[in-house]
Amino acid sequence: MFNNRNGAKNRHHVNDYRKPARYSALDLIRYGLSGSDWPRAWHAHDLQSSYDVVIVGGGVHGLATAYYLAKNHGIMDVAVLDKGYIGGGGSGRNTAIIRSNYLTPEGVRFYDRSVKLYETLSADLNFNAMFAQRGHLTLAHNDGSLRTMHWRAEVNKLEGVDSEVIGPDEIKWLVPYMDTSERARYPILGALFHPPGGIIRHDAVVWGYARGADALGVHIHQNTEVLGIDVADGRVRGVRTKRGNIATRVVVNCTAGWSTLISDMAGVKMPISTFPLQAAVTEPVRPFLDPIIVSGTLHVYVSQTDRGELVFGASVDPFASYSMRGSLEFTEDLAAHVLELMPSLAKMRVLRQWAGLCDMTPDFAPIMGAAPVVGFLVDVGWGTYGFKAGPVSGETMAELIATGKTPKLIEAFSLDRFVDGSLVGEKGAAAVGH
Amino acid sequence: MILLPCPYCGPRNASEFRYVGELATRPDPNATGVEEWRAFLYMRANPAGWTTETWFHRAGCRQHFVVERHTVTNEVRASRLPAAKFRDREDERATGGNVADDSGGAIY
Numbered sequence: 068m069f070n071n072r073n074g075a076k077n078r079h080h081v082n083d084y085r086k087p088a089r090y091s092a093l094d095l096i097r098y099g100l101s102g103s104d105w106p107r108a109w110h111a112h113d114l115q116s117s118y119d120v121v122i123v124g125g126g127v128h129g130l131a132t133a134y135y136l137a138k139n140h141g142i143m144d145v146a147v148l149d150k151g152y153i154g155g156g157g158s159g160r161n162t163a164i165i166r167s168n169y170l171t172p173e174g175v176r177f178y179d180r181s182v183k184l185y186e187t188l189s190a191d192l193n194f195n196a197m198f199a200q201r202g203h204l205t206l207a208h209n210d211g212s213l214r215t216m217h218w219r220a221e222v223n224k225l226e227g228v229d230s231e232v233i234g235p236d237e238i239k240w241l242v243p244y245m246d247t248s249e250r251a252r253y254p255i256l257g258a259l260f261h262p263p264g265g266i267i268r269h270d271a272v273v274w275g276y277a278r279g280a281d282a283l284g285v286h287i288h289q290n291t292e293v294l295g296i297d298v299a300d301g302r303v304r305g306v307r308t309k310r311g312n313i314a315t316r317v318v319v320n321c322t323a324g325w326s327t328l329i330s331d332m333a334g335v336k337m338p339i340s341t342f343p344l345q346a347a348v349t350e351p352v353r354p355f356l357d358p359i360i361v362s363g364t365l366h367v368y369v370s371q372t373d374r375g376e377l378v379f380g381a382s383v384d385p386f387a388s389y390s391m392r393g394s395l396e397f398t399e400d401l402a403a404h405v406l407e408l409m410p411s412l413a414k415m416r417v418l419r420q421w422a423g424l425c426d427m428t429p430d431f432a433p434i435m436g437a438a439p440v441v442g443f444l445v446d447v448g449w450g451t452y453g454f455k456a457g458p459v460s461g462e463t464m465a466e467l468i469a470t471g472k473t474p475k476l477i478e479a480f481s482l483d484r485f486v487d488g489s490l491v492g493e494k495g496a497a498a499v500g501h
Numbered sequence: 502m503i504l505l506p507c508p509y510c511g512p513r514n515a516s517e518f519r520y521v522g523e524l525a526t527r528p529d530p531n532a533t534g535v536e537e538w539r540a541f542l543y544m545r546a547n548p549a550g551w552t553t554e555t556w557f558h559r560a561g562c563r564q565h566f567v568v569e570r571h572t573v574t575n576e577v578r579a580s581r582l583p584a585a586k587f588r589d590r591e592d593e594r595a596t597g598g599n600v601a602d603d604s605g606g607a608i609y
Contacts, residue, residue: 327547338543340522341572386520389549389573396516429543485543486536 090193108274109281114288117314118146120468121306123293123329124321125149126158127269127454128446130276130287131461132319132468137283139462140469145285146315148308150292154273157323160423161454162346162368162380164359166203166264168230170219173479174432174493175226177459180476182263184458194275196267197373202358203264204238206408208253212363216259223261233260241358244409252407253364264359266370266378269454276461296332296443303333303442317468319444324389324424326447335438337447338485339426342383343390344451345397347420349412351375365404377415379405383425383451391422425450432491435464435480436473444468445482506580509562521555523547524567549573555583 098105120136122129125147136142149155165185167178189196207213216232223230234257235247247255277287288310295307296318305314320329330337356371366382379401384394398420406413427450428434434448446464449456463474473481479491504512528541546552552572557565569578 325549327545328549336540336544337547338545340545340547341549386515387522387547387554387572388575390575392575486539488535488539 090195108278109287112286112288114291114308114310114313115146115286116312118286119144119315120146120317120319121313121315122147122319122321123306124156124323124325125153125277125287125289126156126321126323127154127273127276127457128158128323128449128460128464129319129321130273130280131457132321132446132464133285133287133461134276134280134283135461135465136468137280137285140465142465142469143284145280146313147280147285147287148291148293148306149287149289150309152289153277153287154270156325157423157425157449157453158269158273158457160346160421161269162370162378163266163269163454164203164264164368164370164380165198165200165267165455166261166359167228167455168203168205168219168223168259168261168264169493170215170222171432171479171491171493172222172226173491175223175228177476177480178455179226179228180462181456181459184462185267185455188272188275188458192275192279194271194278196271196275198265198267199373200263200265202241203261204241204358204360205259205261206238206255206360206362206364207257207259208255208362208364210256213256216257219259228261229263230259230261232257242356242360244355244411245360246408246410266359266372268373272454272457276457293329293332296329298333298440298443301439301441303440316442317444318442319446319464319468321446321464323426323447323449323453326426326445330438330443330445330447333438333440333443335440335443335445335482337434337445337482338429339434339448340387341389342387342425342427343422344381344383344425345393345401345420345422346378346380347398347401347417348372348379349377349415350418352377352415360408362404362408365407367401367404367408369405369408376418377405377412383427384422389424391424393420393422425453427451429485430490431493433460433480434482435460435477436467436482438482448480503575503577505556505568506577507558507561507564508566508580508582509564510558513558513561517558517560519557519559521557521565524553524555551578 122133129147133145133147136145167182169175169178185198207216220230220232235255238258239247292309297304303318320326322329324341327337327339351374359370361368368380370378381401426448428448435446438445446460463477466474503515505515506512528537553569556568566580566582568580
C-alpha cells in the first residue's frame with residue numbers, strides 16, 4: 068500500500084514532546100537520587116483529521132503493528148485507537164505464556180518467529196519485559212494425547228523447534244510437587260517438553276511497544292472508541308470515532324474479542340464466535356514451580372510468576388458471550404483440576420479471578436491479511452493464543468501494509484480459507500479442552 | 502453461570518446444557534453452491550446483544566430448544582421448542598416454555 072518511504076513524513080505536533088530517555092542503570096541512580104520524575108513513556112495527542120494508517124485496538128497486536136510500521140518501514144503517520152486504555156483487553160488478561168510447540172508446520176514457523184522476537188524484545192525496546200524461558204510441559208493423560216504429543220514433537224523438530232516427549236520420571240524431576248503416581252484419577256503418561264517456552268510480563272510488553280511506537284512518532288489515542296468505518300466503492304475512506312472523524316485509506320482491525328463488531332462496520336463477515344476465558348491467581352508463595360504446566364485433559368494450565376503467585380488458566384467458557392463475569396463453576400472445576408496435579412496446594416487461596424474475550428475461529432488458527440474491502444485489514448481470530456503471537460503479528464502485518472504483499476509466514480491464515488476450504492487445523496495444539 | 506429455561510424441565514443451571522450455537526437455516530446441500538455452503542458452515546453473526554441460539558439439554562430431557570439471549574448481560578428473554586414460532590406465546594405456554602414479559606424479561 069505504501070511502496071516508498073514518502074509516507075513517512077511526520078506531520079505530528081511535537082510541542083511538548085520529550086524523547087524518552089534510554090533506560091539505563093545510570094538513569095536509575097540519577098532519577099533515584101534526584102527524585103525527579105521520569106519522562107512519560109508515551110504521550111497524549113490531539114486527534115488528527117487524517118492518518119496514513121489507523122489501527123483499531125491498542126493491545127499488543129495493534130501496538131506492535133504500529134511499532135514495526137514505524138521502525139521497519141518508516142511509516143510513522145499512524146494512529147492506534149483504543150476504546151479504553153492500552154492493554155486493557157486480552158493483552159492484559161492472558162496468562163502470559165510464550166511457546167511455539169504447535170501442531171501444523173504453518174503454526175510452528177509462525178510462533179517460532181514470535182518466540183525469537185520475544186527473546187530479544189527487552190533489548191530491542193529498551194524495556195524490561197522479564198521474559199523467563201523456563202520450559203513448557205504439556206501433559207498427556209491418555210494414549211490419544213500422548214500420540215498427539217509425539218506428532219507435535221516431530222513437527223516441531225522438523226521446523227527446528229526444541230520439543231521432545233518425556234516420561235513421568237523426568238516430569239517428576241522437573242516438577243517434584245506433581246503427582247506422577249499411577250494412583251491419580253488421570254495418571255500422567257508423559258509430556259511434551261518444550262524448553263524455549265516461558266512466561267513474560269504482559270503489561271510490560273504492551274507498555275514497551277507503546278513507548279517504542281510513541282518515540283517513533285505514532286499517535287496512541289486511548290478512550291477513543293470507533294463508532295463507524297466509512298467505505299465507498301469497496302475502499303476504506305475513514306473512521307468515525309467518539310472524538311472525531313479521521314480520513315484514512317488503511318484500517319487494521321486488531322480487536323480480538325470485539326473484532327466481529329469492528330468488521331461489521333466495514334461490512335466484512337467473519338467466521339468468529341466470541342467466548343470468555345477465565346483465569347485466576349493465588350496468593351504469592353516461595354518459588355517452587357519452574358516450568359509451565361499444561362493439561363488438556365484437566366483443562367488447566369499453571370505457572371508461577373516472579374512474585375510467587377500461581378496463575379491458572381482454563382478452557383473457554385461453554386457458551387459464546389461478551390460478558391466478562393466470573394463464575395463459581397469455573398473456580399470449583401479449576402481448583403479440583405489443579406489439585407489433581409498438585410495435591411499439596413490444597414491450602415492455597417485464590418486471590419482473584421477475571422475473564423477475557425477470545426475470538427474463536429472454526430479451525431483454531433488466526434485470520435490475518437486483506438479482507439474483501441480494499442484497505443481494511445484484519446489481524447483477528449486469535450482465540451486463546453493471541454498474546455504469544457503479538458510480535459510476529461505486528462511484524463508481518465506491518466510488512467503487509469507497507470509492501471502490499473502478504474508475507475509468506477501468514478499466507479495460510481487468510482480470510483479466504485473459509486471460502487476455498489483450506490483450513491489450518493490447529494485444535495490439537497492451540498488450546499486446552501476444546 | 503446462568504440459568505436457562507428449558508421448555509420441558511424449567512430453569513436449570515447452564516452446566517446441564519450443551520451450547521449448540523446461533524440459529525441458522527441450513528441451505529439445501531443439493532441446490533447450494535460451495536461458497537454459500539461454507540458461509541453457512543463458518544460465518545457467524547456473533548452479535549453483542551440479543552441473539553437466537555440452539556441449546557441441548559444433555560443432562561435433562563435431552564431435547565434441543567431455542568433461546569433468545571443477550572450476549573453481553575446473559576439475560577434470557579424467551580425459550581421455545583425448535584418447531585414453534587418464536588413469538589407465538591400461546592405455543593410457548595402450551596409447551597411450558599418460558600415466556601418473555603414486556604417489562605424486559607427476567608435475568609436468569
